[in-house]
Amino acid sequence: MIKIKKKIFSKTKSLYFFIPPVFAAIFPILSFYLTNISELSLKFIGRPIFYSIIAAVTGTLLLSALTRNKNKASLIVSLVLLIFFSYGYLSRSLNDKLFIQLPNNIVLGPDKILLPIIFGLFIIFSAKVLKSAKPLIRIIVFLNVSLLFLVSYLSIAIIKTEYQKKDSTLTQPTQLQNKNLIAQKNTPDIYYIILDGYAREDILQKFYDYDNSEFIKSLEKMGFYVADFSRSNYIHTYLSLPSTLNMRYLDELPEKYGTNPVDESAARKLISENEVSKKLKDYGYTIINFASSWEGTGEGYKADITYKGDEYFKILGKNIAIDEANIIFLQTTLLSPLIKEVWGDALRSRILATLQKLPTIPYQEGKKFT
Structure with missing residues (x-):
């Protein structure tokens, strides 16, 4: 029995290098969902998380087979995922700041400038990781702990808000009969x-x-x-539409739920019903x-x-x-x-x-x- 437990523990321990890329794939999706939780339903995260985990695991397996080093493969794939999921935010933040004016009114925007820079930095980082003689286990452990904390925090916040959303119902008006x-x-x-x-x-x-x-x-x-x-009676569609389709104002919405994300969830129920x-x-x-x-x-x-x-x-x-x-x-x-x-x-x-x-x-x- 003890030997079986040791084997299970040993196999589990040998899979630790999957944690950074898998969590690096999950974290940005959960973060995006939590930021927009009032506008999205929980089913949104299913497909992105599924495909991201598949990509993370497949990429790690392939790279570890090529490099014959699980830790190095884990680090490089984690970096790829970090770049992939954060690039849009970076590009958007530099949209009006990073551009080059060329002759004949040709303008190079942030994408044409950022992509070569990021690709070059990625090549340099990957080369250093591959050439390193260190086992890199400390970096892997640090990433495991950090990403585990972030994913756990986001998961708890999402569960809490989803629970609140279930209770966010507005009083339906009295039925009119004609x-x-x-x-x-x-x-x-x-x-x-x-x-x-x-x-x-x-x-x-x-x-x-x-x-x-x-x-x-x-x-x-x-x-x-x-x-x-x-x-319009409201500046946002998620408020003006339920107000019109229910023939009343939504004054009770902020009174009952305040200004938290539950507002939109409650209003959207009035659209569907x-x-x-x-x-x-x-x-x-x-x-x-x-x-x-x-x-x-x-x-x-x-x-x-x-x-x-x-x-x-x-x-x-x-x-x-x-x-x-x-x-x-x-x-x-x-x-x-x-x-x-x-x-x-x-x-x-x-x-x-x-x-x-x-x-x-x-x-x-x-x-x-x-």
Whole structure:
């Protein structure tokens, strides 16, 4: 029995060199999630952590086989992961500060300057590690303890906040009853179109020197009413949308939950289970939702039919289903230069897909709230 325990302990001890790269892969994902925990659901971290751990373990195994030194492989892979997951933050912080003006109005931005510098420093560090005759065990132990502490701290903070989010529910308004409406069969389809973040005419003219009058006049000719000097009830979508869809202000939100991240979680529950949709379903309406890249109008929104548009995301010639949260996370990594190139096209494709599908809604059977 003692021999078996010793063998298990020995095997476990022999795997210690995996800890730095694995924790180096997990830490930035947990950190990103905790920073944005009010806007994300727990399922967000599953896929990034899974693929990151696979990459960390595979990279460590391959490099240890090539170098025949587990500690050196562990250090180098940990550095690769550190660079990969922190590059986007570094690039963004230097966006207006690090650039080189060349002749013919050619500008080298931070990516074209940073990448060669970082690559050069990485080569120098790796060469020194590989040439070192020291066992490097002290550095590995230090990394193990440090990363274990950081990952544990983030995990506890996430568990605590998730527990608070489960209790963050707002009082639902009193149900209004109108039996006469239920009996009506010829009620019209309803379209609620949100041009999120679209500024009014005078703001576009004043701050962006853009004349939007032609678009406004075309809307008015089609019978739309366009309010002058209008304002949204809240400056953030996660507040204005539940307020509108529940036909009330959200004054109780800060009173009940303060200004902590639970605010958005509570508000988003009012989006997914809003009173307007509930009442219209009672009146026989089919609820149709065109999901945006924001999770609040995606899977969390309880509609009868949801058009996600994910199939229209073409990245590197392939259809890839990816949401805004994952894109923002990838922008914090070494993939940020690539994401900058393809994300605009992906968003454009989603919007065009919505515009292509929208005209078909009137031909669907029954009354619709879209």
